Amino acid sequence: MNQVDTRKETLEYNKLQKRLRRNVGNAITDYNMVEDGDVVMACISGGKDSFAMLDILLQLQKSAPIKFEVIAVNLDQKQPGFPEHILPEYFETLDIPYYIVDKDTYSVVKEKIPEGKTTCGLCSRLRRGTLYSFAEKIGATKIALGHHLDDIVETLFLNMFHGARLKAMPPKLRSDDGRNVVIRPLAYCREKDLIKYAEHKEFPIIPCNLCGSQEKLERKAVKAMLIEWDSKTPGRVEKVFKSIQNVSPSQLADREIFDFVNLPLSRDVEREEYEFTEATVSSTNIDESMFIDVTNI
Numbered sequence: 001m002n003q004v005d006t007r008k009e010t011l012e013y014n015k016l017q018k019r020l021r022r023n024v025g026n027a028i029t030d031y032n033m034v035e036d037g038d039v040v041m042a043c044i045s046g047g048k049d050s051f052a053m054l055d056i057l058l059q060l061q062k063s064a065p066i067k068f069e070v071i072a073v074n075l076d077q078k079q080p081g082f083p084e085h086i087l088p089e090y091f092e093t094l095d096i097p098y099y100i101v102d103k104d105t106y107s108v109v110k111e112k113i114p115e116g117k118t119t120c121g122l123c124s125r126l127r128r129g130t131l132y133s134f135a136e137k138i139g140a141t142k143i144a145l146g147h148h149l150d151d152i153v154e155t156l157f158l159n160m161f162h163g164a165r166l167k168a169m170p171p172k173l174r175s176d177d178g179r180n181v182v183i184r185p186l187a188y189c190r191e192k193d194l195i196k197y198a199e200h201k202e203f204p205i206i207p208c209n210l211c212g213s214q215e216k217l218e219r220k221a222v223k224a225m226l227i228e229w230d231s232k233t234p235g236r237v238e239k240v241f242k243s244i245q246n247v248s249p250s251q252l253a254d255r256e257i258f259d260f261v262n263l264p265l266s267r268d269v270e271r272e273e274y275e276f277t278e279a280t281v282s283s284t285n286i287d288e289s290m291f292i293d294v295t296n297i
Contacts, residue, residue: 016193016197020189020193024060024186025060027171027187030171033185034066036067036068037141038141039069040057040068040071040143041140041144046086051205052194052201053145053146055201058096073099074100075101075127075130078102078103086204086206087206090204101131142182143183144182144185146184147187148189149191150191152241154226155167157222166252166254168244190237192230
């Protein structure tokens with residue numbers, strides 16, 4: 001690689017890094033994800049997303065106007081072939097506090113789920129319960145997960161297409177029992193940027209399919225749809241994400257979040273001008289004297 005190519009690659013990497021840091025910083029600010037004195041438990045699976053999240057959180061920790069602690073936590077689910085040495089060695093090179101937590105959820109999942117069926121649903125529930133309880137044990141005030149913008153939009157469409165629900169993954173979530181707060185610092189980051197970032201940083205990525213389970217065909221289909229949109233209509237995926245930040249309950253149909261039953265007319269105050277000229281009646285068979293002259297109200 002010649003000097004010109006090297007400079008170009010360095011420039012592109014610097015722009016990428018700044019964009020990701022800016023997106024993470026904006027997400028943290030917009031949703032008040034990290035507060036002064038927080039202990040952030042960064043959940044590291046060994047995939048590109050969680051590695052990138054940890055890397056950027058550590059960068060922001062050095063420059064942020066507040067003080068917060070970052071503790072890396074990996075849940076070893078005892079999947080056959082999982083390279084147990086990789087993450088401890090990586091964390092040691094960063095000189096950061098970390099825990100490797102052992103929990104044999106693999107055996108539980110294999111026992112409960114029939115052969116050939118996807119194990120991801122049960123696996124994630126078991127993982128979540130373990131991480132929630134461990135966060136309390138170490139005094140973590142926030143649990144950071146590596147879901148990015150594409151994950152959130154994919155989940156939105158999966159819930160719409162297959163669950164008939166308008167629901168995604170929020171950038172910040174309090175658990176149902178109120179005992180934990182989950183944050184997603186990568187909520188504004190695109191997956192394609194994280195892929196490039198991981199390549200530049202050469203993270204020691206661990207395959208996510210060691211358990212033998214394949215990603216659901218439904219999610220694969222939605223992911224392919226988003227990739228096609230990116231190719232044909234750049235910016236559409238970002239707009240879909242923006243739409244879940246700009247919700248108008250009165251323009252949807254959920255009777256639980258908007259009172260469609262009690263919508264009384266209110267014509268006892270002066271109205272604003274409508275955006276059109278008053279129409280002129282050219283023909284009618286109705287006696288207009290029956291109606292109130294609204295222009296005098």
